[in-house]
Amino acid sequence: MQFIQLVIGGIAQGCIYGLIALGFVLIYKATETVNFAQGELMMLGAFCGLAAMTLLGFPFWLAVVAAILAMAAFGLLLETVVIRPILGQPAFSVVMLTFGIGYVGRGLITMIPNIGTETHTLAVPYKDEIWNAGGLVLNVEQMAVIAATAVLCAVLYAVFKYSKIGIAMQASSQNQLAAYYMGIPVKRLNSLVWGLSAAVAAIAGLLLAPITFVHANMGFIGLKAFPAAVVGGFGSLPGAIVGGLIIGVVESLSGYYLPDGFKDTAAYIVVLVMLMVKPNGLFGEKLRKKV
Amino acid sequence: MTTNPPPVNGLPVLKLSNVESAYGPIKAIRGVSLQVRSGDIATVLGSNGAGKTTILKTISGIIDPRKGSIEFKGANITANEPARIVQQGLVHVPEGREVFPLLSVHDNLLMGAYTRSDRDGVVRDMETVYRYFPILKDRADQDAGLLSGGQQQMLAISRAIMAAPDLILLDEPSLGLSPKFTKEIFEIVVRINRERGTTILLVEQNANMALNASDYGYVLENGRIVMEDTCARLREKDDIKEFYLGMKEAGVRGERRWKKKKTWR
């Protein structure tokens, strides 16, 4: 029983990692950059929701929609203002940019008087609700995360696999020059991707808010989502989820059965082991240049 | 488009006036003016580093010219977004293949048709392409990056065909192709030109092929156009014969030692 409860807890936590990892993978698949500001976008999304509910007095669901839209717009803006000017530079430059964006995002939120430095709660309708199923405690907040993660993953997977735009996004990440030659509007797609990933971040932020609270540093949880994405194979959407679940469950079990310290490093140990055994992750493509 | 009217050889579909492009401080082409008439095949000859690729890249908006202007179908497309230029019906088959290595061959072809919205036409052209290059059909699900060099070249050309453009810029299409396929490629190029009325601007090291297949030719040296004429006449020029067609009087080894360098300046 205890074991099952731990696994359930691990799955719930894993879905959180997976959800954030989805955001990483999305950007990576479409632009081949790693967005170290994903956590901050998530934080901004949560603050948007908070603002919509407290300042504008929106009901919860409306606030959710508003926050997602606002963040999508923000993502577009971000792309136009800071990412686009260096489009085409090595991916690493963009990675550095995202560090900068992260700093600025966190700083700006912190600068808001009386709000930025505080921790807030988001009044979600299902707060603190639990289902008791045969002695197992199921947390509604976590169930919401699980459900949303599954749906998002399926939708994004389909987009990348079957839609022309999704394939074009991958194409421009693999060879931008060729994408231009084909008439793919690389810039527009790039905006779209950033908008999309900011929206995904907003969803993650809103789902996480009841679990981790809303505060300027809530984005740091993203540091655990990286290992999740890597374990699954960085370019794979289902991989992000599976990676998240693996890490969540390993964390949960090692937290209970192993001495202190293992829970917090479990994610990192798992990722190192994975990289030794299967360097491209579970679902990662086997990449080899043909000469 | 397959539905295009038969070729009306006449009006210039592409017109470069006084174009100058540079990489940083290095000027690669200067004062280049050329025209390609609708329905024609035009070719640019030139030795290594003459600036042929640079001309094509400037036309398709990959590099912005420092000076001069480029007109396509009467509209000024100087320094436009590459994507916009393609939408107007100008496709560039780049030097060095530039396939999408991690997409399947099929998806690569699909990307070639990105700007099109007529599904039926795309399906039809896909079949045409597969008929031209059956190996691509066999490998439709393989990652394009794993194709052999020549197969990738076929894919690059096919992608351009998939776009059903009005003008194709071809940068060394025969690079790395077997002799048999080189001929076939040129046949295909000529066929596309004849059957679909697609105008073609061709850059090719195989001058013999190029001069035979084209209507009009330009010779480029050190970034400047030094000669232009119909191909029929170019084929007869001594300089062309010697330097581009390899018909030297004496292939003596010693000659190379003091390198008779061609120059028109």
Add this chain to the structure above:
Amino acid sequence: MRFIFKTDYNLDINLAKHSGHVFWYSVLMLVLVAAPWLFAEYWLAQLTFVLIYSIVGLGMMLLAGFTGLFSIGHAAFLGVGAYTQAVFVNMGVPFPIALALAGAVSAAVGVVVGLPALRVKGIYLGIATLAFGFIVEEVLVRWESVTGGNAGIHVKPPDIFGLKVDSGIGFYLLCLLVTVGATFAILNLLRSPTGRAFVAIRDSEISAQSMGIHLARYKTLSFALSAALAGVGGALYAHKLSFISPDQFNIIQSVDLLLMVVIGGLGSVHGAFLGAIFLITMPQVISLGKDWLPDAIGQAPGLQSVVYGAVLIAFVLFEPLGLYGRWLKVRTYLQLFPFYRKGLFKRQKSFQKSDRLR
């Protein structure tokens, strides 16, 4: 413009390419040696930190800038060096020996990290080093008998076989010595076959291999050298701060180190120094600027990180080659004056190509 007529291959090999180099670098050295008598103590302390971070930066530069391997866990090596130094110095081991040990232990750890690096690259390597950084931090926390755990440990001042260096000036000169030594070692390495092998690996692994470069060996070597430099830097850091605790070597520190080399200018030794200067002076500049701003902004928490992030963004956007790149442009401008043409440094359109296939 300066034209140099070369008469000997040695001219290409020498570090100083012409007499101007010799002159200006000698002047710089003189100023640095005289610094304790030129600058106030506060500025000297800053300068000491700059030197320490330059050493670490050299290591980062070797790894990221020249070998093309990015580490997001480099603070771990800094930490290993710092703790090794602290433990040995507190045991009474003389400073030079402890410093060598700090470098060696870090290098050994670097080899261990380098091993997975042989199989993964790009983002995977980044995450592997990130993971490794967290694990080292955790070990420092848990291995209380040696590290003192979270409470941290105090470090005794350096003792060079009986000669105690407990003044700021003495320690500064010590750091200067180590920095100069490390810089020459790296410069020499970079003009030797090993340095070329690193660059080859950065540009194309497949052809490096076909040129007979043993990828595993050189990648590990790069990791080891980089870690050793970080370890030496960490050891000096431990002395300068005289108190170390595990959380000083966390992810934020690692990111700072990465930013340092990026802002300095990846792929140039100068960049390591310029980056270190930037990293240390930036917070000072911000807090100076604070007083000029209205209170609502100047005193607002978070200002520092906004400015920091904004500067970083500005650098990537406007000067991707970092401070060193900017300096090169200024220099060229001056040399060409008055013939400078406007388009000279116009950025070319460039196109991203997948790093996944390299």
Add this chain to the structure above:
Amino acid sequence: QSATPGVSKNEIVLGTILDQSGPLASNGKQFRMGLQLRVDEANEMGGVHGRKIKLLVEDDNYDPKKSVLATQKLIGQGNGIFAVIGRMGTAMNNASMPVQFEKNVINFLPYAAARSMSEPPHPLKWANQPSQYDQARVAAPRLMKQNNLSKACILYQDDDFGAEVLQGAEAGLKTIGKEFVEKTSYKRGATDFSTQVAKMKSAGCELVVLGTIVRETVGAIVEARKAGFNPLFVGSSAVYNEQVIKLGGKPVEGLYAAMTAAHPYLDAAEQPVRSWARKYQTKYNEDPTVNSASGWGAMDAFLKVAFKVGPNLTTDAFVKTMETMTFPPDMFGMAELTFSPTKHLGNQFSRLSQIQDGRWKVVSDYVAFSGLKSVKDKDGKLVVQSEFFKDR
């Protein structure tokens, strides 16, 4: 005039180094505003013996290295500073103190509750906050005894702060002959406490000592309530915070916390606190917190000493005076502070507060942790006895 750093004819320059942009920016900001409020008040009244107070604030991002640099900057800049007041964080203080002591700069009432703020003794070290260690040492055995509990657990943050609480609580339990049945920790910033709670639940704990700060406190308690695990929770002064109530809501009812200064509730009974809070509110447009009160208090203490020293302010004179100081309890309910040449930690008391009906209620008098001893009572049971022990 002597060449005392930071003191000039009409100015005393003080420095403080606080986290203004890092993980504890919120506390740092409130503390800074508290300090500044008192400075402004003093300057409006003409300063100290004709000298205006100037407070230089540095942000260290909760990073020891930056803290050292900031300290060096403060002491090296212009005429230097007379004292560092209320510097935040244990590691930051530990790293910076040697640097400033070299320059004979006092470390005055740091905003850190660790033993190293007053130990090992140093003439320039002056602290007023009972350490987390001592708070836990008093609170844990006391609640055990009071409620007749037998099994205690601890959940602590695995850093220097958590270690203080852990060691203190362990020492305290030892006085009543007990040990923790479960010790479990988490990393700073953790959000998932399910395994920790599961561990403590299966150990059957009745008292859980929390070496946690705000969010983790709430996270852990909420998780426990969901799992149907309802022991007594007690934390150090770090959980004594309005935020805990705001975030936690219902589940955190009943939580105990060790504390000294009481939260300045605006509708609080005492008039002086009310008018102080109003002043604060008008100045900063936000409600004061216990951090603001601590900042205000620290500056207030400094001013009192400086007044007492007289017009000839030197470091030596300040230290001499400080060694004789006794500060009566202030309006926030801070205990009496007494200092002596051998006693550099002013406060040796802490008390307990509990969340009742969404408010912190003080539920005990001050308890001294120095005089604590355990005695066998007539039944042979161990009892904690203290000269100060006095339950309400």
Add this chain to the structure above:
Amino acid sequence: MSQDFLLSARNLTVRFGGVLAVNKVSFDVHRGEVFTLIGPNGAGKTTVFNLISRIYTPTAGSIEYEGRVLTEQPPHRIAALGIARTFQNIELFEHATVLHNLLIGQHVHHKSNVWAEMFFTRSVRRAEVESRENVERVIDLLDLQKHRDSMVAGLPYGVRKVVELARALCTEPRLLLLDEPSSGLNVEETDDMAFWIQDIKNELGITVLMVEHDMTLVSKVSDRVLAMNQGEVLAMGTPREVQTHPGVIEAYLGSVEDVSFLRRETV
């Protein structure tokens, strides 16, 4: 194994998933000859090169080189054994100068000792000067003087091909593998290439194994030619023999020699 064979492949077979890229291919390369592989696109020529330079491992079969089993050597040892190659798609160190590229070619000839290098001892300096002299000889041979200090990234395609050849020569190989050396070169440059290959064979005494599509070049320089098709050996012999082999004409050369049929006038 006879001393005349520098390299001999026996029953080489490689399978990539469903594709049988090379199927039971055997051949011998004699010391001091130019041996050419031809064949239609996708015949498996480059794959054979990749097998020799150990980028791929054969599914079956073996390669012997100077009496050693090559397939047991790690990839980085190949250069040290005296085998150098060029790549079909050019794999240069883009962000380095031509000189730098060529110096890397000298890598195998240095016992690099990190400590000595850090102090840049006299012997390191001597070795550096020596490398430079070797490199300069290659630069002279291939007429690369004016590109010596240019960044590779900015060079035209044709020059890069030459630089890659030069880099391979700098490893001072005994066996040189050239993958389509003339692709992207015009007639005149191809002529130069032919002369160079002959120089390399005759003056430097290096054995050349080449993949090439330009039949003029092939006939000019090769001693023997092996034609492949779909991973299998189709024909082997002198250039003349192979060019007249019906299977080769059918699969590779195509039948029409005259290309004037392309002209518009003739349609």
